Structures are given as C-alpha cells and as structure tokens.
Amino acid sequence: MTTSTHTAKAAKGASADLRRLVASECASLSGSAVSTVALPTLAVLELHSSTTQIAALAFLGQLPNAVVALPAGALSDRYAKRPQMIAADLTAAGALATIPAAAFAEVLGIGQLYAVAVVLGITKVMHDSAAISYLAMLVEPDRLQHANSRLGAASSVADTAGSNAGAALVGAIGAARSVFVDVLSYLVSALLVWRIRTPEPAAPAEGRRSLSRDIREGLRYVVGQPTIRTVIAALSTLSFGLAIMNTYWAYYLLTTxxxxxxxxxxxxxxxxMGSLAGALLTSRVTDRLGVGPVITTGFAVSPLAQVPLLLAEPGRGWQIVLAATLAVQLFWATAAGISQRTLRQILCAPEFQCRMQAASTTVTAGSRPLAAATAGALALVLAVPTVLATGTLIQVLPVLLLLNSPVRALRAMPTPPARPAVPPAREEAS
Structure with missing residues (x-):
C-alpha cells in the first residue's frame, strides 16, 4: 500500500471516529438533559425536599469534581482513554437505573438521590477527563476549533431536544420513569465509544511512576503556563458564582x-437553542472580533444575563423574558467556551492534555461543592433572591481578571507545540 493511500484511509478512519465521538457525547448529553428536568422536579415536587436538601444534593453532585478530577487526569495521560470512557458510561447507566426501580417499589427517598448524584459526578469526571483530551488526538491542531464547534453544535441540539423531551416526558409519564431515557443514552454512548478504532499514542516507558508525582507534575505545568493559568482562574471564579445561583435556580423557578x-x-x-447558535457561529464571531474579545464578552454577558431573573415575577411574560435571556447568555457562553477550550488545547503540550483538563475541572467544577454549601448557608439567613444576587456579583470578578490579562488582546489562535507521532491505524479500522 502506498503512503498516500494509507494516509487517506487513516484520515477517513479518523473522520469516522470523530463522528462516533460526537455522536457519543450527544447521546449522553441528550439523556442528561432529560434528567436535568426530571431530577429537580422529582426532588422538589414529588419528594418535597427542603432548601437545605436541595443544596446538599447540588453539593454532593459536584463534590467528585474536587476529589476525583486530578487522579482521573493523571490516569488518562498514563493509560488508554477509551476503556475509561466506556466504564464511566456503563456505571452511570447502572446508577440512574436505580431511581425508577426505587420509585416503582415506592422506596425512593432523598438519600438515594444523594448517592446517585455522587456516582454520576464521579463517572462524569472520569468520562470527560478522557473525552475532551481524546478529541485533540482525533484532529489536527488547525482543525481543532472547527471540531470543538461541531461538537458544541451537535451537543446543543442534543441538549435542547433532551430538555424539550424531558419536559414532555415528565408531564406524560412522571419524573422517575423519565430517567430511563438517560439510562439508555449512556448505553448508546458506551457503544459508540467502543466502536472508535483510532489508536492512541503509546505512553513513554518510564517504569512504575507514582500517581501523586504525575499529579504534581501536571499542576506545575499548568501553573507555569500564563495564558492557560489565567483562563482557568477566570473559569473557576465564574463557575463559583454560577454554582451559587444554580443551587436554587430550578427551585426558584418552580416555587417562587x-x-x-x-x-x-x-x-x-x-x-x-442559544447554545446551538453560539456553537454554529463561533468561527465567524472569532474571525470578526478575535479570540480574546469573544472569550471576554462571553464572561461579561453572564452576570448581565442574571438581572432579569432577579427582577422577575410569576407569569408567562416573565417566563418568555427569562427564556430569551438564557438563550443570549448561552450563545455567548458557548462561543467563549469553545474558544477558551480550543486555546487551552492548542497551547498545552500533548503529554499534559488530560492533566491540564483535570486541573481545570478541579478548580472550576471543583469549586461548585463549596458554592453549593455557601448557597445553603446563605439561604439559612437570607432570602433566596438575595442568594441569587450574591452569585451574580461574584460573576463580575472573572471579567475584571480577563480585562487585565493578555487574553483580552488575543486575536488569533497561537501556534501549537509539536505533537507526538501516532502509530498507523489498523487496516480493519478504516
């Protein structure tokens, strides 16, 4: 076989595998979007959970981000990523299946929701640690933003469809039974990842290494990269403010x-839908405004978009306003998210990809349990609208951080570091 023919077949196989990865993420996200509607409804309206219990549920769901992300990232840089993704999907499916089973047996309680939230948090960290970095292996650096945009667009469609399906399913068959859709979505995701055939670069043979050493090495690398460090710091602060709000967002909408x-x-x-538009138009917006301004604008829109929620009153008119505002917020959040993720992936050396993503998860998503606990503590002495306002004010801080950093003036993606050679794909993989 000639070199050109082999290269063409390898490229075709990689393209098919990219489609499988995108489809896998979409399957999982569409099911999770159903659960995004079903689980809060189940906790608030059927189990009649208190504000403290709602905060505890949010806290436990986010706790694995702070505890599991760094070890998961180190393991993903050390071992193959596909088995980790498949195992995480199957475990999540099993955990979710216990909810409708317990509801059918009339033994479902808030304690079980706590346990499922912890398991789902762990599996999400394990899956995402591998999946985000795996994407950078399937495409060349100059196509990475396009691949991220494609993934973001497909995911937004899946998320929207899942949310609408979740609303319909909850009304038709109840919140607990609707969770079965998320179980099925994880099984489909695992199957699609199993079908990916692109080989991964072999990890360097350095003998038996300490996991803690790998973690420390990854953290030192991230701290030593100014742009990556700045973006992650901004992300973590924004995440903290949003998590305070999200602790009671669904509760506030469904009750007050x-x-x-x-x-x-x-x-x-x-x-x-706003997220979908942002994913589809990210390349055009960044070409016109520049990478840095898009990232900065995405962060700046977030606190502004919370103002209508703080002013809202019951009624369909305000619900329409909140829907429109959320669409605008997620348009810019998605455009900024795709841009900053691509920027970090391009700047990061290949051997540190998973650990860089894990460091971001730890300080970004890992701040959410503290935010949920903070929201719960504040709700004991303050009204829920005041807690929401506190979360809004915190979201202003990352904007100031980005405005005083080189990210603000960045117009185009930088030149990436060299990538390691990948062994040729097997013939049957094409």
Whole structure:
C-alpha cells in the first residue's frame, strides 16, 4: 500500500471516529438533559425536599469534581482513554437505573438521590477527563476549533431536544420513569465509544511512576503556563458564582416564580437553542472580533444575563423574558467556551492534555461543592433572591481578571507545540 493511500484511509478512519465521538457525547448529553428536568422536579415536587436538601444534593453532585478530577487526569495521560470512557458510561447507566426501580417499589427517598448524584459526578469526571483530551488526538491542531464547534453544535441540539423531551416526558409519564431515557443514552454512548478504532499514542516507558508525582507534575505545568493559568482562574471564579445561583435556580423557578415543569423545560430548551447558535457561529464571531474579545464578552454577558431573573415575577411574560435571556447568555457562553477550550488545547503540550483538563475541572467544577454549601448557608439567613444576587456579583470578578490579562488582546489562535507521532491505524479500522 502506498503512503498516500494509507494516509487517506487513516484520515477517513479518523473522520469516522470523530463522528462516533460526537455522536457519543450527544447521546449522553441528550439523556442528561432529560434528567436535568426530571431530577429537580422529582426532588422538589414529588419528594418535597427542603432548601437545605436541595443544596446538599447540588453539593454532593459536584463534590467528585474536587476529589476525583486530578487522579482521573493523571490516569488518562498514563493509560488508554477509551476503556475509561466506556466504564464511566456503563456505571452511570447502572446508577440512574436505580431511581425508577426505587420509585416503582415506592422506596425512593432523598438519600438515594444523594448517592446517585455522587456516582454520576464521579463517572462524569472520569468520562470527560478522557473525552475532551481524546478529541485533540482525533484532529489536527488547525482543525481543532472547527471540531470543538461541531461538537458544541451537535451537543446543543442534543441538549435542547433532551430538555424539550424531558419536559414532555415528565408531564406524560412522571419524573422517575423519565430517567430511563438517560439510562439508555449512556448505553448508546458506551457503544459508540467502543466502536472508535483510532489508536492512541503509546505512553513513554518510564517504569512504575507514582500517581501523586504525575499529579504534581501536571499542576506545575499548568501553573507555569500564563495564558492557560489565567483562563482557568477566570473559569473557576465564574463557575463559583454560577454554582451559587444554580443551587436554587430550578427551585426558584418552580416555587417562587410558579413555573410548571413544562415551562421549566421550555426555558432550559431556549437556552439550548442559544447554545446551538453560539456553537454554529463561533468561527465567524472569532474571525470578526478575535479570540480574546469573544472569550471576554462571553464572561461579561453572564452576570448581565442574571438581572432579569432577579427582577422577575410569576407569569408567562416573565417566563418568555427569562427564556430569551438564557438563550443570549448561552450563545455567548458557548462561543467563549469553545474558544477558551480550543486555546487551552492548542497551547498545552500533548503529554499534559488530560492533566491540564483535570486541573481545570478541579478548580472550576471543583469549586461548585463549596458554592453549593455557601448557597445553603446563605439561604439559612437570607432570602433566596438575595442568594441569587450574591452569585451574580461574584460573576463580575472573572471579567475584571480577563480585562487585565493578555487574553483580552488575543486575536488569533497561537501556534501549537509539536505533537507526538501516532502509530498507523489498523487496516480493519478504516
């Protein structure tokens, strides 16, 4: 076989595998979007959970980000990523399946939701640690933003469809039974990842290494990269403010603002449409405004978009306003998210990709358990709208950080470091 023929077949195989990875992420996200509607409805309206229990549920769901991300990233840089992704999907499916089973047996309680939230948090960290870095292996650096945009667009469609389906399913068959859709989505995701055939670069043979050493090495690398460090710091601060709000966002809509489960799903679905538009238009927006301004604008829109929620009152008119505002917020959040993720992937050396993503997860998503606990503590002495306002004010801080950094003036993606050679794909993989 000639070199050109082999290269063409390898490229064709990589393209097919990229489609499988995108489809896998979409399957998982569409099911999770159903659960995004079903689980809050189950906790608030069927189990009649208190504000403290809602905060505890949010806290436990986010806790694995702070505890598991760094070890997961080190392991992903050391071992093959596909088995980790498959195992995580299958474990998540098993955990979710216990919810409708317990509901059918009439033994479902908030304690089980706590346990499932912890398991789902762990599996998400394990899956995402491998999946985000695996994408950078399937495409060349100059195509990475396009691949991220494609993944973001497909994911937004899946998220929107899942949210709307979740609203319809909750109304038709109940919140607990709707969770079966998420179980199925994880099984489909695992199957699609199993079908990926692109080989991964072999890890360097350095003998038996300490996991803690790998973690420390990854953290030192991230701290030593100014742009990566700045973006992650901004992300973590924004995440903390949003997590304070998200602890009671669904609760506030479903109780104080009187939104029905269907209306709640429609609002979430509108946000998904905005996210889809942002994913589709990211390349055009960054070409016109520049990478740095898009990232900065995405962060700046977030606190502004919370103002209508703080002013809202019960009624369909305000629900329409909140849906439109969420669509705008997620348009810019998605454009900024794709841009900053691509920027970090391009700047990061290949051997540190998973650990860089894990460091970002630890300080970004890992701040959410503290935020949920903070929200719960504040709710004991303050009204929920005041807690939401506190989360909004915190979201201003990362904007100031980006405005005083080189990221603000960055117009184009930088030149990436060299990538390691990947062994040729097997003939049967093409």
């Amino acid at each position: 603002l009187g939104a029905t489960p269907t209306a709640f799903g429609v609002i979430v679905g509108a946000g998904g």
